Structure formats: structure tokens, C-alpha cells
Amino acid sequence: MKVLSNEILTAVIKKRQTNSHKGDYGRLILIGGDAHYGGAIILAASAAVYSGTGLTTVACDPLNWSPLHAHLPEAMVLDFKQNIDQSIVNADVIVIGPGLGLSTMSLQILKTVLKEINQNQILIIDGSAISLFAEEKLKLKFPENTIFTPHEMELQRLTGIKIGNQSVEKIQNYVNQNGVIIVAKSHETKVYGPLVEPFLLKVGSPAQATGGMGDTLAGMIGSFLGQFRQASLLECVAAATYLHSFIAENLSKDNYVVLPSLIISRIPKFMKLFEE
Numbered sequence: 001m002k003v004l005s006n007e008i009l010t011a012v013i014k015k016r017q018t019n020s021h022k023g024d025y026g027r028l029i030l031i032g033g034d035a036h037y038g039g040a041i042i043l044a045a046s047a048a049v050y051s052g053t054g055l056t057t058v059a060c061d062p063l064n065w066s067p068l069h070a071h072l073p074e075a076m077v078l079d080f081k082q083n084i085d086q087s088i089v090n091a092d093v094i095v096i097g098p099g100l101g102l103s104t105m106s107l108q109i110l111k112t113v114l115k116e117i118n119q120n121q122i123l124i125i126d127g128s129a130i131s132l133f134a135e136e137k138l139k140l141k142f143p144e145n146t147i148f149t150p151h152e153m154e155l156q157r158l159t160g161i162k163i164g165n166q167s168v169e170k171i172q173n174y175v176n177q178n179g180v181i182i183v184a185k186s187h188e189t190k191v192y193g194p195l196v197e198p199f200l201l202k203v204g205s206p207a208q209a210t211g212g213m214g215d216t217l218a219g220m221i222g223s224f225l226g227q228f229r230q231a232s233l234l235e236c237v238a239a240a241t242y243l244h245s246f247i248a249e250n251l252s253k254d255n256y257v258v259l260p261s262l263i264i265s266r267i268p269k270f271m272k273l274f275e276e
């Protein structure tokens with residue numbers, strides 16, 4: 001396994017061109033945030049905006065619009081129950097799952113996205129969307145443009161590989177057979193791509209073990225994929241995943257617990273350290 005270091009950040013994070021505008025930094029749509037899990041989509045969207053996404057849209061339950069805007073006026077909002085097929089048309093990158101929930105309506109939204117997505121769009125499937133995808137045995141149109149970000153239980157649901165038995169070989173086999181990227185999250189997160197040596201994270205801290213931490217990562221990954229087009233998908237995913245835990249580890253030196261929103265607030269300063 002290749003151990004990730006700061007090098008992945010300097011390889012991926014680029015200085016912005018003077019002659020550029022918001023449209024050059026990704027059109028991202030994040031889909032999730034049902035009536036119970038508004039916080040998840042607020043964190044994911046905040047992470048995306050603070051990582052530099054040019055245009056961020058959130059499709060969620062309208063109950064979450066006001067709280068979202070109170071935290072993040074930079075984001076646009078849509079109702080996830082209405083015309084999700086039209087809502088995703090202009091997106092470069094789609095993040096689905098943070099706080100999406102497991103309702104019949106959530107499943108319908110996921111199915112529509114999987115059906116309507118085109119070959120130029122990148123899809124990140126997180127949280128509830130992984131559980132629904134696994135439960136319903138759904139299929140991907142473009143696995144090469146798809147990233148799953150499961151924790152260990154979600155990985156078990158997705159691959160059938162039980163917790164405690166999730167060896168590098170077994171996960172790599174699944175990734176090779178299915179042609180997707182997987183961020184297998186744990187206290188020693190690994191990033192897998194088809195037919196390549198996986199990346200291992202040696203940064204991170206138990207101070208990260210708090211709800212919303214993975215939602216934050218999903219937003220960062222979506223943001224990196226929309227901005228840094230000179231890098232490969234796998235490099236972008238690895239860089240965002242490394243940065244998330246690198247910031248957390250730094251903050252854990254003088255914070256007993258590192259909240260997702262604290263990590264989010266520090267993303268721009270940490271990215272600035274590594275731009276090249």
C-alpha cells in the first residue's frame with residue numbers, strides 16, 4: 001500500500017489562474033438532508049464551499065433551506081422531491097447520500113439520479129445512498145466515474161464482506177470487479193481504485209469520531225473532483241481524504257474532540273499551504 005503524505009496535496013491543489021471565474025471551479029450538487037438529517041447536508045455543502053467549489057447547489061427537504069442558508073449563504077437550494085432529473089443536468093459532480101435517509105422517496109431520488117446521470121458527470125455515493133444502493137442491488141451506468149465512501153458497516157452492506165473480515169485483498173477484488181473507487185473509512189482509512197495499489201492514510205485521530213465527520217469528507221471529495229481536473233479522479237479523492245484527516249490530526253493536538261465544523265473552517269488556510 002502507498003502511504004499518503006503531503007505530496008498528494010501539492011500534486012493536486014493548484015494555484016488559481018488570474019483569468020478564471022466560478023464556473024472554472026466546479027458545479028456541484030449535493031443531494032440529501034431529509035427532515036431528520038438536515039445537519040448532514042449542511043456539513044457536506046459547507047465542506048464543499050470551503051474547499052473551493054465554484055457553484056454549490058443543495059437538493060434537500062425544504063425544511064432545511066433556512067438553517068442551511070443561516071450557515072452557508074453561498075449555497076443555492078432546491079427541493080429534492082421535485083424534478084431531480086432536471087436538477088442534476090448542469091452539475092459536473094453529484095454527491096448523494098449525506099442524510100438522505102432510507103424512505104421510499106429517498107430510494108426514488110437515488111434511482112432517478114442513477115438513471116439520468118451522464119458520462120461526463122462524477123458521482124459520489126455516501127451514507128444512506130450506499131445503504132439503499134446495496135439493499136436494492138442497484139446498478140451503475142458509469143462505474144469508472146463513481147466513488148463510494150462507506151464506513152465499515154456500509155462497506156459490509158455494499159460488498160457483502162463482513163466487518164472483521166475486510167482485508168485489503170477482498171476489498172481490492174471487489175473494486176477490480178466493479179470498476180469503482182472506494183474510500184473505506186475507519187481509523188485507518190484506505191482509498192482503492194481498480195487495478196492499482198491502494199492508498200493508506202496514516203493521519204487522523206479518534207477525536208474525529210463524531211457524527212457528521214463522513215458527511216464533511218463527502219463534500220470535500222466532491223469539491224476536489226470539481227476543481228482539480230489536471231489530476232486523476234483517484235488522486236483527487238486521495239488528496240481530499242488525506243486533507244480531511246490531516247487537518248483533524250493537527251487540530252486534535254489541542255482539542256479533545258475535533259468537530260466537523262471546526263475542520264471545515266480551517267480548510268481554506270490548509271489548502272493555501274499546499275497550492276502549487
Ligand SMILES: NC(=O)C1=CN([C@@H]2O[C@H](COP(=O)(O)OP(=O)(O)OC[C@H]3O[C@@H](n4cnc5c(N)ncnc54)[C@H](OP(=O)(O)O)[C@@H]3O)[C@@H](O)[C@H]2O)[C@@H](O)CC1
Pocket residue numbers: 036037038039040041097098099100101126127128129131151152153154163185186211212213214215
Ligand atoms: N447531523 C446529521 O444530520 C447526521 C446525519 N447522519 C446521516 O445518517 C445516515 C445514517 O448514517 P449512520 O452512519 O449514522 O447509520 P448506519 O448506516 O446505520 O450505520 C451505523 C451502524 O453501523 C455500525 N457500524 C459499524 N462499524 C461502524 C463504523 N466504523 N462507523 C460507523 N458505524 C459503524 C454502527 O454500530 P454501533 O455504533 O452500534 O457500534 C451502527 O449499527 C446517513 O445518511 C448519514 O449521512 C450521520 O452522518 C450523523 C450526523
Ligand SMILES: Nc1ncnc2c1ncn2[C@@H]1O[C@H](COP(=O)(O)OP(=O)(O)O)[C@@H](O)[C@H]1O
Pocket residue numbers: 127150151185186187188189204205206207208209210211212213214215216217
Ligand atoms: N478513530 C478514528 N480515527 C480516525 N478517523 C476516524 C476515527 N473514527 C472515525 N473517523 C473518521 O470519521 C469519519 C466517519 O465517517 P461516517 O461514519 O460516515 O460519519 P458520518 O456519517 O456521521 O458523517 C471517517 O472519515 C472516518 O475515517
Ligand SMILES: [Mg+2]
Pocket residue numbers: 126127151214215
Ligand atoms: Mg456517513
